[in-house]
Amino acid sequence: MGRGRRRFTPVLAGATLRDRLLACGGALAALCVTGVLGALVVGPTAALPFLVAPIGASAVLVFAVPASPLAQPWPVVGGNVASTLVGLGVLALVADPFVGSGLAVAGAIAVMSLLRCLHPPGGAAALMTVIGGSVIAHAGPAFAFVPVGLNSVVLVALGWLFHRLTGHTYPHRTRRGDPAERRSRFRAEDVDRALAEIGETFDIGREDIGLLLREVETHALVRQHGEATAGDVMSRDVVRVEVHDTPETARALLLAHDVRTLPVLGPGGTVVGTVGLRELVRPAARVGELASPPLTATADLPALALSRALTDGRAHAAVIVDAAGRPCGMVTQTDLLVALCRALTDPV
Template identity: 85%
Template sequence: MGRIRCLFRPILAGATLRERLLACGGALAALCVTALLGYFVVGPKAALPFLVAPVGASAVLVFAVPTSPLAQPWSVIGGNVLSALVGIGVTAFVHDTVLAAGLAVGGAIAAMSLCRCLHPPGGAAALTIVIGGSVVAAAGPLFAFVPVGLNSVVLVGMGWLFHRLTGHTYPHRAPRVDPAERRSRFRAEDVDRALIEVGEAFDISREDIGLLLREVETQALVRRHGEPTAGDVMSREVVRVTVHDTPETARALLLAHDVRTLPVLGPDGTVVGTVGLRELVRPASCVSEVASPPLTAPADLPALALSRALTDGHAHAAVIVDADGGLCGMVTQTDLIVALCRALTDAV
């Protein structure tokens, strides 16, 4: 039984049963909406299909691996439409089906690569043109836009809505190069050289590879020296402001206590933001108008797990909160350095 269960383990890194079930539901809803809209646009008596098969493969990418470069909107729309146009061009000059099929798919790969919209279902879109018969041939270049382009646009729109509702980002935004990279033991050029050395293409952007490697460093650090928690190292006497305090009050507290960040509390005492001198340069009548979203963490989180978040150039402190979002303390960059020194000393 153990070996049988292994066969059903997801091959995608980070995949969970919940994510896969959500992807199934999202694809179901998206394909239904795409087919319905295509039906109304094409019309019930039209010879053209209202849904093309390559869109099913596109749905797998958009909903199951939305972070893939192959699943981004330009890849889906541009890849499918451009490939269909290549297929139409090939069939106009090559009448042997076998030769036309190979030329269409090969040409689609070349065209998508040149236009930076590589999308595997695009090969199926090009092949559909070749083997689609008289209906596709009669439609001419229009087929690349209706139904292929229409299906692709609707699918991308449904993907954006679905991932927004489920808390994911789509289109995927690769992390920007930040100060954390300069403090890592590897650089972007190291990633480039490693990819060249391996000699394989991976379905993940270089920026995401760097982000993943930095997180691996953090988790390895926690594994080796992860005993102190955020609650152990946090500062418990925390200067704070409320959403109704004025920027002048916040500025005076920052300077008087020589701190860089103040947590902002809402009327119920929960942490709703943070404010520092950087935010206070903007004109405002109260602190709530300029506060930034807080970096929060529970007290039982390993303190060293905050290392990446506190070295990315954005946050100078993490607000430690309880289960209800109430303020417990603060872990600053200085607190984190002290915790790291203690962990390394204990290890020796």
């Protein structure tokens, strides 16, 4: 029975039931809106379809795997439009539908690869154009833009809005220039050599592979040496400022206590940001106007789990908060280094 259940496990890494249900809802809403807008533009009496079938496959990528290089706006729009144009060209030059179908899909792959807009539904767009009959033939090159291009642009726009509302990043952006990359035990060229050695193509960008491997390093470190919690290593004497304090007050506290980061407290004493000398170089009347988003954690988090966040060049300290969001300690880069040294020297 267990083996049977595993056969239905999602093959996508990181896929959760919540994400899949959200993807279903997003695709449902997007295709309905795309169809309505397409009908308004094409018109109810036009012979052209107002919604083309490959857009359904594009919706799977945009809503189910928004981080995929194949699901980004240029592949969706450029891939579908370019492939349709290839199909129209083959339709005009090749009479045999079987030969034409193969040539259209092969040509679409070549053109999308050259234009860096590889998009699997583009192959379906090229094939649909060849076998679509006289309606598409009479429409000519305009068919690639209305309805195909229109459908693609509307789908991308709705995908952007949907992922903004649900907390995903679309278009997908990988953090670049990460100092943690320079400190890790592998480099981008190592990823390139590994990919060349494996000899396979993966539906994930090289930068994302590097980011994933660095996260794996962090979690492996926590698993092997993660007994100490943030509460065990944190400094409990927290120097803090209020949102309405002046920058001069914050600067004086930083220098007097020889610290690099101060939590900024809002109403109820909750942490709403952090401030250091880097933020205080900008002019402002109140500290709250200068505060950066805080790096926070709970006391029961393994201390080494903070290693990536405290080495990415963005934060010098993590604010440890209680259940109400009030500060109860600080874990600095020095605290983390001490915890790491203890973990690596303690007998197993």
